[in-house]
Amino acid sequence: MSDLISMTLAEARDAIRAKKFSSRELTGAFVSAIEKARPLNAFITEAGEQALTMADAADKRIAAGQIGALEGLPLAIKDLFCTKGVRTTAASKILGNFVPSYESTVTQNLWDAGAVMLGKTNLDEFAMGSSNETSAFGNVINPWRAKNSNVNLVPGGSSGGSSAAVAADLCLAATGTDTGGSIRQPAAVTGRVGLKPTYGRCSRFGVVAFASSLDQAGPMTKTVKDAAIMLKTMASVDAKDSTSVDIEVPDYEKLLEGGIKGLRVGIPKEYRIDGVPAEINALWTKGADWLKAQGAEIVEVSLPHTKYALPTYYIVAPAEASSNLARYDGVKFGYRAEGVRDITDLYEKSRGQGFGAEVQRRILIGTYVLSAGYYDAYYSRAQKLRTLIKRDFEQAFEKCDVLLTPTTPGPAFGVGAKTSDPLEMYLQDVFTVTVNLVGLPGISVPAGLSENGLPLGLQLIGQAFDEATLLRVALAVETAADFKHSPAKWWSV
Amino acid sequence: MVVRMNAPIKNKLLKGETGEWEIVIGMEVHAQVLSQSKLFSGASTTFGAEPNNNVSFIDAGFPGMLPVINEKCVEQAVRTGLGLKAKINLRSLFDRKNYFYPDLPQGYQISQYKDPIVGEGEVLIDLKDGESIKVGIERLHLEQDAGKSLHDQHPDHSFVDLNRSGIALMEIVSKPHMRTSEEAAAFLKKLRAIVRYLGTCDGNMDEGSMRADVNVSVCRVGGYDEFRKTGSFKSLGTRCEIKNVNSMRFIAQAVEYEARRQIEVIEGGGTIAQETRLYDSKLGETRSMRSKEEAHDYRYFPDPDLLPLEFEQSWVDAIAKTLPELPDEKKARFMQSGLSPYDASVLVGERELADYYEELAKGVDAKAAANWLNNEIVGRLNRDGLSITDVPVSAAANNAIIQMIFDQTISGKIAKDLLDVVWTEGGDPRQVVEARGMKQVTDTGAIDAAIEAVIAANPDKVEEVKAKPKLSAWFVGQVMKQTGGKANPAAVNAALKTRLNLPDEG
Structure with missing residues (x-):
């Protein structure tokens, strides 16, 4: 079976x-x-x-x-x-x-x-x-x-x-x-x-x-x-x-x-990023060609504030996280450190031992950007950028129905390859974070294999609450890509 | 009614070693919203439940729990704002105030920081001399209460009771418009009366439903006027915030102590540090809790779990239509009917007292009704340790007693006896008067007979009175005694004068 x-x-x-x-x-x-x-x-x-x-x-x-x-x-x-x-x-x-x-x-x-x-x-x-x-x-x-x-x-x-x-x-x-x-x-x-x-x-x-x-x-x-x-x-x-x-x-x-005949697919020019491997951009172009072949119209659009998305995200997300994770304090449920002197010691030890390094890093960043004297420079400006990024998308969607971009800057990497440099790790999200900042729907569809035989995806971004159109275009990509690959089950041999 | 924005500073100065000082007071009052359930959860708000019985997963800050605004609490805040004649903001925001404490399960309090639901308003406060002063309201916002840490239950454990966690509070912030401890206490008293009239807070200070933080500063004479003119806080002294003062009496004491302390510090060459202080009601003093440097950085930011709070003006208008007559309006109406400003403000201080008075005063002289209530009924309530809601004799029954005084069925003296009877034994006052023969005697025949009896028994006194007419009071007393107190004193006086040939002035 x-x-x-x-x-x-x-x-x-x-x-x-x-x-x-x-x-x-x-x-x-x-x-x-x-x-x-x-x-x-x-x-x-x-x-x-x-x-x-x-x-x-x-x-x-x-x-x-x-x-x-x-x-x-x-x-x-x-x-x-x-x-x-x-x-x-x-x-x-x-x-x-x-x-x-x-x-x-x-x-x-x-x-x-x-x-x-x-x-x-x-x-x-x-x-x-x-x-x-x-x-x-x-x-x-x-x-x-x-x-x-x-x-x-x-x-x-x-x-x-x-x-x-x-x-x-x-x-x-x-x-x-x-x-x-x-x-x-x-x-x-x-x-x-x-x-x-x-x-x-x-x-x-x-x-x-x-x-x-x-x-x-x-x-x-x-x-x-x-x-x-x-x-x-x-x-x-x-x-x-x-x-x-x-x-x-x-x-x-x-x-x-129903197909995608007549749908306008936007290609945001700011998503051509230096340092992204050629095979990623090649796949992206291929994706546009597939959609064009099925009757869609390809239009170039601009999302001028794209370069601010990643920094904005790494202010907003840690800020909210620093507050959301305050409830894990060893008092009510979950892990509590042993041998503590007083309540401050309980907090420091429980949280210090209970959270891993990356979570602690983000709590610290979040606490910092919300602090008195830094709030205006960071959190407040990030919120303003969020508004500008949102406007980018509103303007782009006057010219198209969905956007097509790569999902990631490359295929899967080796275990431990990026753990020593958080910034390089954060770059994994360069094509995806923007969508979260503006609340829009996005989907990744497998579109092909890299030179070394690893899967690559294409991302489609839709308009708010129009997942139906997004899925229809995704189906078109899926059909054209005809991605039938599966990993060899080496673990159960 | 005299209303001043800025009352003259007579009797409002404190004398120090180096001259006179003015006190400036502002208040932040936390009033618990009257509602069945909490601000962001469905848990009950009933007071006195077993520890941690009124707690939902939301109140306890469990993973994945989200706050959902309780519309009733919003309505109560708007209602209170209307009662404070304040600007209602159709759009307001909830923010997170972040700090760690075991009785704050989420690690943050949901409050309103930059955009509160209610803006500027005002409260008229009533002082003992009948004067009224306008105190500005800066804002009112909604926020969650924290739980309670219990440190005295176990030698080396602390306990946390989350029943209060998440209960809706209205924080009402005044402008620094009060100048004496009396004004500060009067402000809280008036605010309490207003929220109780509105039904938005039960005002129960013993149960913590109303708590006040008092901001006190001192400045040289003239500094306050300068502040009112320019709005610049630079002309005022540095303020200290006294936390959680939980009775009118303590507010007055805390202000007095704190003002004296600040004057002493400044006159001794020191400066006042902006800090939070605690009032110790046992020692009658304030002491430092934390300085500005130790103050928390609350890292306020808009709560992403909640949408901006928005509603229509029409909703506010509909709430406005259901507002009851408030203390100031009632006071004005009472004064029109003949009461003094003082009497009127005492009566409107408690809605139940005012309601009782209104029934009591139906069809009788307002002043007489107010005196009867203040002297006889309130006197007996105080004696018995009762409140107006427990009064054993109905307003209608008292109304009947007052009517009997006015139509001379009974004397004022008998009326008091009559009240004592119905107070302890109950019964309809008119029937009691009939049954016990308490009716006043105005029948001259009966009075004359009593006079003759007294003369016959005291021939020597007759001569004394004739020589010294002022002694006739002794005869009046004897005749009253003879008639069991029922004789009309005026009728007795007149009959005596005729019988003993006394001059008119005597």
Whole structure:
């Protein structure tokens, strides 16, 4: 039954409905695949037993004719989503053995639709990272390896556990969260699809917060169609999240049809960045040609404040994080240092021992930029830039319907290759952070292989709450790219 | 009514070694919003619950929890703003005030920093001499309360009770428009009356529903006038903030102590450091809590979990329509009906007292009703340790007693006895008067008979009175005694004069 696990979400859904196999059979196949793939370290918590129980319940509902949109379909959940009764770590030591007694809205939506939870996937600590190397539970290994190489590569980040799980067929699809590229970048370097919806499309309730004005949950899938199916269920307006937006969630899967004839695709000229390998730019041009061939009009547009996006992001995100992470203080839950003198000592030791280096770095940056005397120079100016960057996009979207850019400046890199230089690591997000700053939806679609045989992605950026158009164009890229590659399953040999 | 923006400084100066000083006072009052649930969560706000029983995951700062604004609290803040005749801001922002403390579970307090929900307004404060002073309101904003740290429950552990965590507070900030401890206490008293009339805060200072921080500074005579003219704080002294003063009495004491302390420091050649001080009510002194250098850097920034708070003017107008008559309006109406400014302001100080008075005064002389209430009813309440809401005799019953005095059914003296009877035994005053024969005797026959009886028993006194007419009071007393206090004193006087041939002036 090894073929079960390589199915797409849509194929498995249709097969289960046609009673070709049960959810228990499908779930069981994934549970054993996950066990075999432990060398990848994609999961922090495997929930095999619970998955089989959920699968049995789904099978009963299927037998009774009560079939939800994702009935019986096994998924992996990024360990940033709180799951009732299942340990939630945010890949940090500071949460200790925290077991929530509540469920995030996004995962609740999935379970309500009949989905099955296989476990909680690894990530960068508090989603801060682009390589999944800041996890307190160890780094994740990318299932892909370069041509003729045994070197372990990173799966991207922060949703690196989810990207590895999808690429290694350890789930039908996974959830991710994206604050500066954390869905799109790992999807790109593992050859799969990652969608960051419009800010406000998915509820943030029950998702451990990194940077509240940027965080957004989204699907990581094998295909564009699967992303459409997942988003339909994940998205909802939520009374428990004041920033979720009450705009109808359409049937994205149905809206995939229709082609892209007449659509205008913008190519932002500022995204040609010095130092980006030629193969990335070549793929970008190829992508534009594919869309043109399917009837789209290609237009050059300008996003003049692009160069400020990364610095703006690295002020706004740490500022919000420094405040969001203040609650992890050793007082109420999670890790508490032993042998402390007084309350200040308790704070300093618990936080000093509980948070990893990257998280501490960002807390310090965030605290600094919000401090009296520096606020105007940093935070305040970053907010003004955010407004200017937003205006860039508004003006660009007068000339086009979607934008096409590369997703990453290169393919997956080696484990440890960039850990000594945070700035080089931050550059991984150069094409993706802008979208978070302005709240727009973005998707990465696998588009080809690098010279050394590693997957590369193209990014499409859509207009607010128009994920339907975005997905339609993504499907066009997917169709033209005809990316059929999968990593060799070296870990289960 | 006399209202001054800036009352003359008579009796408002403090004498130091080197001359006279003026005190300048501003207040920040935290008033707990009356609402069923907290500002950003559905947890209950009931006072007195077991520790940590009124706590949701939001109030405890659990991972992934998000605040959702409670519309009722917003309405209460707007209502209070309207009661303070203040500008209502149709768009305001919530900010995070960041600091670490065990009873602050999120590590930040959600408050309003740059853009509060309510802007400038004013409060008229009533002083003992009947004078009223206008005190400016700088702003009112909404914020979360913190929990409570308990350090005295265990020798080496501290405990945290989060029941208060997340409860909605209105922070009401005055302008530095008060000049004496009396004015400061009067401000808090008036503010308390207004929020209680509005039903936006129960004003219960014992339960911590209302807490005041008092800013005190001193300056040389003339400095305050200069400040009012130019708006420049440079003409005022450096202020110290006295935290959490929780009664009117303590406010007066804290201000007096702090002003004296500052004058002594300055006159001794020192300077006042801007700092936060704590009032120790046991020792009757203030002491330093933290200096400006030690002050927290709160790193305020807009809370990204909350959208800007926006509403329509029409919503504000609809709330304005439901506002009750407020103390100042009621006071003006009472004064029109004949009450002195002092009586009127005492009566409107508590809404329940004013309501009681209004029923009591129906169809009777306003001044008489106010005197009856202040002297007889409030006197007995104080004696018995009761409040106006526990009064055992209804306003209607007291109204009947006053009417009986006016139609001369009973004397003023009998009325007091009658009140004592119904106070302890209950019953309808008119029936009690009938049943116990307490009616006043105006029948001259009965009075004459009593006079004859007294004369017959005291022939020697008759001669004395004739010689010294002022002694007739003794006869009046005897006759009253003879009639069991029921005789109309005026009728007794007249009959005695005729009988004993006394001159008119006597």
